[in-house]
Amino acid sequence: MRLGSLLHRLAVLLILAAALLPAAARAAERGAVPRTILALVDLREEGIVRRTRIHTMAEMPLNHLGLTVAYWNVADGLPDLSRYPDLRGVVTWFTNEPFADPQAYIAWASAAMDRGLRFAVLGQAGVRGRSNGQTVPLALSNRFFARFGLRDDDGYVDLTYRARPVVSDAMVGYERPLIGVLPGFALYRKTDGRYDSHLVIRRNGDEATDTHLVVTGPNGGFAYSGYVRHYDAELNRSLWILDPFAFFRTVFATDDLPKPDVTTLSGRRIYFSHIDGDGWRNVTEVEPYNKDPNNKGGVIAADVVRREAIEAFPDLPVTVAPIVGDVHADWKGTAETRGAASRLFALPQVEPASHTWTHPFRWSFFADYTPQKEAVFNERADDAPRRGYFDELLGRRKATAPGHEAVGEVSDIGRYSIPRAYLERPFDLDQEIGGALDYFTRMAPEGKKAVLVQWPGDTSPFSAAVAATRKAGARNMNGGDSRFDAEFPSITAVPPIGLPVGTERQIYSGNSNENTYTDLWTNRFFGFQNLINTVRNTDSPLRLKPFNIYYHMYSGQKTASVQALRRNLTAAREAEIAPVMASTYAAIADGFYATRFVPDGERRWRVTDRGDLNTLRFDRASFTAVDLNRSTGVLGQRHHQGSLYVALDPAVAEPVVALGETARADNDPPADRPYLVQGRWAFSGLVVDGGGFRVGAQGYGRGEMAWHVPEPGRYAITAERGGTVLWQSEAEVGADRRLNVAIDAAAIRPLTLRVQRTSR
Template sequence: MGFLPIGGTSLAMAAGTPALAIANPNIAFYYGAHPPVDELQAFDDVVIDPATATPPDAQSTPHTAWLARIDLRTQTDNSAQTPAAYVSQTVTPLWNRGYRGFLLDDGAPLDQNDRPDDGWLAGLVQAIHAQYPQARVMLRNHLGLAAHIADQLSAVMVDSLYRRYDLLGGFFADVPAAERAEALQRIGALRRSGASLAVVAVDYCARDDRACRRDAANRLEHDGLTPFVTDPSFATVGIGRIEVMPRKILVVQTPEQGEPLDLTAGVRDIAMPLNYLGYDIQYADANQALPHDIDSDRYAGIVVAIDRTVDNPDAWRRWLLGRIRAGVRVAVLGQFGFPIDQEAARALGLEVVPGAAPPDVAPHIVDKAPMMGFEILPPPDIRDALGVRVGAQGKPLLRLKAGSYVYDMAGMLPWGGYTLDPYGIATLGGIQQERWAIQPIDFFEQALALPEMPVPDVTTENGRRLLFVHVDGDGFASRTEFPGPAYGGQALYDQIFTKFPIPMTLSVIEGEVGPTGLYPKISPTLESIAREIFALPNVEIGSHTYSHPFNLEMIDPKTGARITGKVKKEWGGDSAFSLDIPHYKFNLNREIQGSIDYIDRRLAPPGKHVVVLQWPGDAAPPAIAVRRAYAAGVLNINGGDTVITKTNNSWTDIAPYGVSKGPQPDDFQVYAADMDENVYTGDWTGPFYGFTRVLETYALTDRPIRFKAIDIYYHFYSGTKLASLRALRQVYESTLKQAVLPIYTTEYIKRVLDWRRVAVAREGNRWLVRSGANLRELRWPLGHGVPDLKTATGVSGYLPGPGGLYIHMGGDQASFSIAPRGAGDIPYIAEAAGFVRHYRRDARAMSFDFGGYYKPFVSFADANGCRVTVDGKAVAAPVRNGVLRVDVAGRAAQQVTYHSLKVNCE
C-alpha cells in the first residue's frame, strides 16, 4: 500500500492586505469548511480552501492574509489546457475575489525526483506573473523546479519530513532517516543557491495529539525550517513557530424547557470566573444534539453544569468520555449526568465505594483542600454521597467519611476535576441567595489545566479602571416631585448631564416620547427635552425600543413574534407584556429598527444617530432579536444582574461580560457591567436614595480582584425625586475621585466584542497578542515578572493593579517576553487617563498620539532625564521619584482630540 501525499495549498492574500509578504511569516493551513478565524488570525498567512471557505473581511484581521488553495491534481493532462487558459479559468476568479498569491500543488510528494524543466508547471508560474505581475507564487515540494525558477517564487512548502499518513490504511508512518536527510540536503542546496525563498515544512499528527504537534514543530524548527504541524485533513489549528492558546470553553448544562439562557447557572454563575481567566463561553444542552468539533486546538476545556436529569444519559456519557479520550480537559460542577458504574468509574479514574452508605451515620470531613469552603461549606449530608473515590492517579479535594464508608465529593484527576452538589454552588433558599462552596477560579484553573498567559482585559486601559454611563429611557414622561423642572428628563439635564462633563449614553422609549405612543398630548414637550439632551456634546444616543417589552424571553426565537400566554407576575401579571400603547400589536422590527428610525429622524441633531440598543424589561432577548439589532447597524447592551453588595457578598452575583445566544458573532449580547438603581431602591419603592449602595458594588468588583468596569446605569425616573438625584450626584462625585478612564458605552461594548476574538499565542518564551481595533489592555499575574521593554514591540508600559499587572498595548498587536524585573533604564507609560494611539518606541524615546474625554494625562515611569513635547511644543514637566506627568487638553465629545506627544530621554 503506497503512501499518498496529503492536501494541497495555495497562497493568496485577501483584499485590502499588502501584496508583498512579510519576511519569514508564520503560516497556517486550514482546509475545513468553517475556519476558526479567531485562533488562526495569530498567524501572518493562513491557507484556506476557496471551494469550501471564504476569507473574513480584511479589516477584522488586519495582520493576517487569508490564502487560497489551488489543487492542480485535477489537471491530469497538461496538454489539454494551456497555462494561460488555466490562469483565465482558475486563477482569475480567485484574483477577482481578492487573492494576490498562489501556491501550486499538483500532489507531488517530497521524494519525487522532479525535473527542473517541468514545462507545464513552470509555464503556469510564468503565465500567472504575465497576467498578474504582483502575485506571490509558491510551490508545494518540486524542489528541483523551485531552484530553477527561484526568482519567480515567494516560498516553497515541503511536507512529510518526519511522518506520512496512509490515506487508505488510516495510519501514520515515520519517514526513513536517510530519506529525510536527503530532502534536507536538497533544501539546503536550494538555500545555498542564493534563492531568498522561505521554506515552510508541514508535518502531521493525530487530531487529538497536541504533544505530538509540539514535538514535531520543535524538530522542524531545529532543522532551520518554518514549521506547521496539523492533522492529515488540515482541519486543526496546528502548531508552527507559534502555538495559539485556545480561548473558548464549552459549558454543557440542562436548562428547563423554555428557560432563558440568561437564567441558567452556566451564564448566571459559571461564566464570570471563566471570563476573568480570559475565556469566551459557548453553551450546549446535554438534552439536545451536542457539537462534534470540540477539540483541544480551539477549546481550553468543557465545563459540565448539569443540575437535572439527562434524557439520554448513555449518549451523554459516550459524548463526554469521547471528548476526554480526545484530550479535552473537563470540569464537572454539580453532577456527572450519568450513573457512575464500574465501567464509567474506570474511564474516569474513579473507584466505586463498595457497600452502601449508612443512612443513620452522620458523615464528617476527613480532608479538605484550601479551595473548598470559599464562601460557604455546606454541612455533609449522606444523601448527597455519590459513592465514588478518587483513584491512585488523582487527588481528593473533599473527602468525607461515614463509619467505614469513605467517599470523595470533589477531586482532581488526569482528565480534569469535579465537585458534586452541594459543594459547587450552594443555594441558600431562606434568603434566596447563592454562594460558591469552592473557589471557582482556582478550581477551573486546576481542573482545566489553564496555562499562564496574558489575559485580554475589558475593565482597564492604561492602568485606569474604565467608567461608562448609560441611562434607560423609562420615566422620561414622569413629572418631578419637587419645584422646578416639570419632567425628570429636564431635571437630569440641569443637574447631571450638564454638570458632569463625561461621556454618557442616553436613550428614550419611543412609546413614551413619540406622538404615536402613550402621551401624544405632551409629546411635543418631551421631544423638545430629548432634542436638547441629545444635542449635548458628551451624549451619544441609544434606543430603549418602541413599547418597552417587559418579557423579551416571550419572543419566539424563530419568528420574532410574541409568544402569547402568561408572563411573569413581577412584570404586571398576565396582561402586561409591554407598555399598553393603543392600537399597537407587537412587532420586533418596529421595536428595533422603527424606534431607531424615529429617533434619528425626529430627535437626533445633525451628525448624530442612534448607536446602541438598550434592551428593556428582563433584558433576555433571543438570538433573533440580537441579530436584528446588529442588522440595524447598532450595538446592544443590558442584562446580567451584577448586584454584589456587602449584604449579598457572593461572586455568584457578578455577571459575565455578556452571553452568546447562538453560533454567529452577531448573536452576542453584551451585559451591563453593573445593575441599575431599580435594584437598589426596592424596585423603585424606596428607599429612593438607595442607589448610593452601587458604590459597594463598584468596590467589591474591584478589590481584591477587578472583575468589572464601572457602569453608572440608571433610568430617567431617577430625575423625579430629590433623594434619587442626590444619590446620583453622590455616585458621580465619588466615582470621579477614583482612578478611572471615562469612555462611551459603545466604546466599552466594542472592547467586549474585541475581547471575544483576541488571539494569544506563544513563540518560545515570547507572547504574541492580536487584540482588534479597540482593546488595549492585558493582565498578567502579579509577582510573575514584567514585560521586557528592551525586546518588546507594541507594549507601551505597565502598572500593578487589583488582581494583576496591567500591561498597556500601544496598538492592536504586541510581542513581548516576561523578565524577572523591569529594566530600570527604559521609560514607559505607567498610567494614562486617555487613549494611546500610533505608539512608537526607539530605545529611550517614544512618540504617540494621545487624547481623552475627562482630565486626560499620561504618567511616565523611569523617566529621569526625559523631556516631553506636546504638539511640537516643549512642556515643563518636572520628574518626581522617576515619574513624569503630562496633562493635555480634552473634553467629552463624539470625537477625541488627539495630541502628538514625543518623549526623549538622555
C-alpha cells in the same frame, strides 16, 4: 450482549475520532491557544441557557480566567466536537441523570479526554443512571470516575454527624466554610496518585472510610454535589463552597493563558454610565424644579437628570437612550420631550443611543409576533401622558382580558400587563432596532451617531432582535443586573460578560440599575446609593467588573433618587478610572469573545481578531513584565493585585506580546523605551522619538497619566490638535523614571501629546 455492547462502543469511538480530528486539524492550522469551554446543559431541567447553573454561577469565573463558554443541550444528543475548533475543555453541572445512554456519553467523554480536552465536573456526573430511571452497572460508571482518579464504592452517607473533613485546602470554603452538619455524600475512593484531593471526608476517625469529594488532575476535576455551593431556600441565595476561580484555573490550566480583559483600559478601571429612557416624561417632585413658575405643567424627569447628573459632571461621559415613543410627534412625544432629548444630545459628554421604538416588555412575545396576538391588549394601552413609570407601563397582575383568560398568548408576558409600552401600531422589528437608531442619530448634532441598543423590559431579546442590532451596525447591551453587597453577598450575583442568544450574543451591563435597589421603584428611593458597595466588591480582591452607573430617567423624579445618583457620580469622580462611552464598553466586550492568541515563541503571543479590546491580563504575575524588545504594539504595563495588565495600541492590528521577568512588583519594570503606566484617557499610535515620544489621546476630564521613561531629567509636554498647541508644561522625572502629568485640555475630540526630554 457483550459483543453488541463492544460493537456499539467501537462505533461511538469511531464517530468521535472522525469528529475530533477535524477540530484538532483546524486548531493546529490556526495555531491559536484554545479558549472555549463547552458547557453541557440539560434544558429539560433548566429551561433556558440564561437560567442554567453554569451561566448564572460558573461562566463569570470562567470569563475572568480568559475563557469563553459555548452551550450544548444534551437533550439533543451528544455534540459534534468538530464544530468547536477553539475547544479547551468541557464543563458539566447536572443534578440528575440526563442521558438515555450513559455508555455513549462515557465513551464520548473518554475520547474527548484522549484528545487532550479537560473536564470540570460539578455536582452529579450524570453517569450513574439512565434518564428513564434505570441504574447503570457500577463497572460502567467507574470507567468515567477512573478518569478523575476515583472509584465509586456505591454507597451514600446521609447521617454525617460523625463525619469530618481531614483534607480541606484553600479550594474549599470560598464563601461558606464547611460548618455545622455536613451535606450527605457518596463514597469515592482515590485510585490514582496523579490527582490532588482538595476535600476528603472521614467517618468515625477511620482512615479506611475516607471519601474524596473534590479532586483535580491530568484530565480535569470533579467536585461532588452538596460541596460546590450552599443554597438557602428561604432567602433564595447561593454561596460558593468551592472556590470557582481556583478550581477552574487548575482544571483548565489557565495560568499561562493571556486573558482578554474588559475591566481595564490604560491601566485604570473602566468607567461608563448609561441611562434607559423609562420615565422620560414623568413630572419631577424635586425642588425647586417642581415649583418652576415658567413650567406650569411641571418639569420632566429627563430635564432634571440633565441638570443634576449630567451637566454637573462634565468630566463623566454618559450614554442616553430614549424611547422613540416618548419623543416622536406621531406617538406620545411633545415639544417638551423632544427638546429634552435635543438638549441632552448636544452636550459633548453625551452619547445618543436607543431604548427601542415602543419599549417591548416581554421579548419572547414578539419572537413569533402577529398583530392578532397582540390585539387583545390594546384596551390596556394608557393614554395618560404624565403618570409614574410603573403605573403607566407595568402591571401587578398577570395579563388577562375579558373573554380571553384561557388564551396562552395573553398570559405569556409574565408580570407585565401589556407586551410593550406603545401598541398604537403593529410591531416592526426593523423599526424597533434600526429605525430607532436612525431616528436618534437624526436628532443628534452632526458627527454623533446612535450605535447602541439598550434592551428594555425583561432584557431577554430573541436571536433575530440581537441580529438586527448587527444589521444596523450597532452594539447591544443590558441585562445581568450585577450586585455584590450585603443584600447579595456572593459572586453568584455577578453575571458573566454576556449571553449567547442563538448564533448572536447579548452583552450585559456592568452593574444593576436602581430597580433592584428600590423594589422596582416602589420604595427606598435612596437605595441606589448602595451601588458603591458593589463597585468596591467587584474591584477587590479581584477586579471582576468595570465601574458602571446604570439608571433610568425616572431617577429624576424623586429627591432621594437624585441625591443617591449624585453620590454615585461623586464617587466615580473621586475614583481612579478611565471613562468611556457605553458603546465603547460593548465593543470591548464583543472583542473579548473574538480575541485569539497565536503562540510566537517562548512566552510570546500574536494577538488577533481583538476588535476594540485593548487590555490583556496575566495572573500570578508579580515578577513578570513585558519584554518590550520582543513585543510590538504594546502601549504599557501595570501590576495590580498580583496580575500584570498590558495596554495594547489600537493603531496596531496584530500586536505581539512577549513576557520576561522583573525583580520586584512595587516598582515600574525597567525598560529602555517609554511606556504607559496608567492614564485617564485612551491612547493610540505611540511613536518613540529619540528621548521622547508622541501619542494620540482621547478622553473625558483632566488628562491624568503616568509614563515610565528610560532616563530621569526634565521633560517638555505639549497637547495639540491640528498643529495648534492647546496646552504645554514641563515636568521633572526622578530616579523612579515616572513621568506624572495632568493635562488641562479637552480631549473629547482626539488630540496629540508630545513628550520630549529637554535636560538631564
